[in-house]
Amino acid sequence: MSCWEVLEELQPHLGNVPRKERWQEIAKRMEADGKSLHEVTYTWNEGELSLEVGLGAGDKRLVPGTSRIHLVKNGELYPYAVFYPQGYDAQEPGRKWPLIFFFHGIGERGDDPAILLREGLPYELAQGRGVDALVIAPQCPANSHWADQEDELIKLRRFLPAMIEKYPVDPDRIYITGLSMGGRCAWKVALDMPDTFAAMVVACGRTSESDLGAIRDMPLWMFHGVNDSTTSFDNINAILPRLQASQHRHYKLSVYPQVGHNVWGEAYTHMGVFDWLLTQRRSRNREFAAGRKNVLPTDAKKKPV
Structure with a gap:
């Protein structure tokens, strides 16, 4: 061909x-x-x-630079891993950092955040690579599910704002991503808190929500393997x-026609994914949404006879 x-x-x-x-x-x-x-x-x-x-x-092109990893086993609401980008200094006056929330798949549930380093973005960062943003990855309890248990969404409504408050975060550059079960979670959280995030990346994650209008101004990148069973x-x-x-x-x-479920190996090492993600801004989404409201339907523009 x-x-x-x-x-x-x-x-x-x-x-x-x-x-x-x-x-x-x-x-x-x-x-x-x-x-x-x-x-x-x-x-x-x-x-x-x-x-x-x-x-x-x-x-x-794997994400450049290096990251420092801090595992918080007894964190409020969830154990979590936080990855500090190269040059990060929490005490630097006035410096605000982009923040990526990562949601893991079903195999990384538990109460030991070290398990989070096995797959996806945390795995890539744990190899000594980095991305020019804070990355926070909460851990779902072993007996629960990010997307199927409504209790987790209730807790995440508290956890995410707490992390944004705790770290020096640029509110214009907060992002969400997840794989498999965590991809479903990313959809769910983004639809529940649409004005929080500047953009979303989903690897092999589905959503059953029929109305996606709440995030229609939020840039989105999906990754999926054709052979995903x-x-x-x-x-x-x-x-x-x-x-x-x-x-x-x-x-x-x-x-990816040759790839199955583990498409996250492609997503988080993609040549352009982080360049694309970190250029997105929440303020730009708001400007576009405001522009939609200012455009009147054709019929409304007609002068009365």
Whole structure:
């Protein structure tokens, strides 16, 4: 298949991307031609679609720098891990830092925050890498669930503001991300506290919420593996129409035809994810939302006869 043929095959139809079976068919046809379809990223920006296709694994740029890790086992409400970026000094007058809240998957539940270092963004940071932001990762109790237990949302409504108050945080640059169960949690918390976050990144996380209008001005990047047998890839085509119906202003989807559930290995080592995330601002979201309100419907602009 030529690159042009690939692009034609991957175009959304009625707003949805190809289904799992179609992705697998395209990948096999490319393999027969000696090519590997590694990653496809769709970007919808104010209704305009662009498409990037990665043939072969390509280069990864792991997050730069180094992080210091502090594990808080007896924290209020949750054990948690906090990652301090390079150059962080809590006593530096007037310095405010971006903050990323990370929510882990089901395998990292418990009461020992060291377990959080096994997967996802905490794993990458624990390898001595870094990101130019504070990262706070709470730990869900072993007998609970981030998304299915309403008690956790009630506690998170207290935990997140407490962390924002405790650390020198720039309120314009607070972000949320999660994988699998934690991806579901990211959706749930963002919809519950939409004015808190500047942007969201979700790896293999689904949402059953039918109305996504509360976050339609919050930039979003989703990652999903076609061969995911835990959170089916078909969940993506359940989410995209709801984003479109809400007139969501800026959302991205990266698809990995050769990857299963552990797509977070791609998401948190992606060449552009943190550059993209840390350029987002809550104030910009508010400005865009205010602009929507100032645009009157066509009929309302007509002068009375």
